[in-house]
Amino acid sequence: MAKVLIPTPLRQFAAGNDSVEITGATVGDILDQLTTQHPDLRKNLFNDEGKLRSFVNVYLNDEDIRYLGKGATAAKDSDTISIVPSIAGGVR
Amino acid sequence: MVEHARQAYPRECCGAMLGTEANGERHVKAARPMRNAFEGAQEDTYQLDPAEQIAVEKEARSQGLSVVGIFHSHPDCDAYFSKRDLANSCPWYSFVVLSIKKGEFDHANSFLPNFEQTAAEQETLEYAAQLT
Numbered sequence: 755m756a757k758v759l760i761p762t763p764l765r766q767f768a769a770g771n772d773s774v775e776i777t778g779a780t781v782g783d784i785l786d787q788l789t790t791q792h793p794d795l796r797k798n799l800f801n802d803e804g805k806l807r808s809f810v811n812v813y814l815n816d817e818d819i820r821y822l823g824k825g826a827t828a829a830k831d832s833d834t835i836s837i838v839p840s841i842a843g844g845v846r
Numbered sequence: 847m848v849e850h851a852r853q854a855y856p857r858e859c860c861g862a863m864l865g866t867e868a869n870g871e872r873h874v875k876a877a878r879p880m881r882n883a884f885e886g887a888q889e890d891t892y893q894l895d896p897a898e899q900i901a902v903e904k905e906a907r908s909q910g911l912s913v914v915g916i917f918h919s920h921p922d923c924d925a926y927f928s929k930r931d932l933a934n935s936c937p938w939y940s941f942v943v944l945s946i947k948k949g950e951f952d953h954a955n956s957f958l959p960n961f962e963q964t965a966a967e968q969e970t971l972e973y974a975a976q977l978t
Contacts, residue, residue: 762903762912763867763938772907797961798938809936809963811896818896838899839938841916842884843931844858844891845923 756833758788760795764837767794781814781835782825799837809839848951850879851919851944857888862902863915863942872914872940878902891930892918915940915956922947927957927966935959940969 755775760768768774769792776791778784785806789796801807812819813836819827829835851859860882865874880902882888883895894916906913916939920926925945927935935941937959945952957966 759903761938762906763914765912766867801961807961809934813896813900816897836900836903838896839936840894840896840934841899841936841939842891842893842934843918843928844884845920845928846890846930 755831756784756829756835758784758835759837761837761839764795764798767798768792777831778829780823780825781812781819781827781829784829784835785812785825809841811838811840812836813838847877847879847917847942847944850877851946851951852949854882854888854919854921855946855949856921858882858890858892858919858921859944860892860894860916860918862899862906862913863917863940864902864906864909864911865914867912867914874914875911876909877917878905889921893934913939915942917942917944919944919946925953925955927955927959927968931957932959932963932966935963935966937961937963941966942971 755777758774776784776787861879863874864876880898881895882892884891884893925943941957944954956969956971959966
């Protein structure tokens with residue numbers, strides 16, 4: 755089963771778990787199962803159209819899935835999936 | 847946080863706040879300075895490094911804490927939440943902005959963005975100790 759690391763502020767929406775282990779063929783499948791198991795996570799990760807929110811980036815091990823196969827990226831049992839928000843800004 | 851902002855001046859600094867959350871309040875226990883990963887002029891822009899974000903999450907987990915917020919500085923500007931701050935924010939965190947004027951701390955404000963990144967509510971910011 756692949757391990758999905760839950761961002762610490764979202765643990766409250768995942769029954770307090772630091773990580774959740776899920777079997778799935780692709781990263782998309784795994785995120786679907788994750789948010790089915792923990793529905794309160796869905797609003798944090800997906801918009802009303804069911805797409806990943808613009809600030810949510812997903813990493814398979816050390817690779818951003820946007821540069822792999824996005825949601826269709828194949829996942830193995832030994833993989834770790836991290837959810838990392840994209841954050842920037844500045845005075846102007 | 848203030849020291850990191852002073853050292854980075856006149857560039858923007860950034861970092862994470864580790865702490866706890868309960869009953870609608872967030873208590874910051876530790877500040878973790880982070881690298882400004884923006885590759886252009888850092889006097890008016892900051893960007894977090896995803897690899898460092900993953901490391902900070904791991905550090906928070908190991909200490910039984912959460913990443914409750916992100917901080918950055920506004921050199922020689924007030925501590926408002928700019929359009930770019932909002933457009934590149936995340937509703938999971940409190941965003942503390944530090945105003946650093948002429949290299950010294952002036953004031954700070956905290957903001958909580960919405961999911962759509964269209965508005966940010968200003969939060970109450972209380973200090974456990976007097977800032978110097």
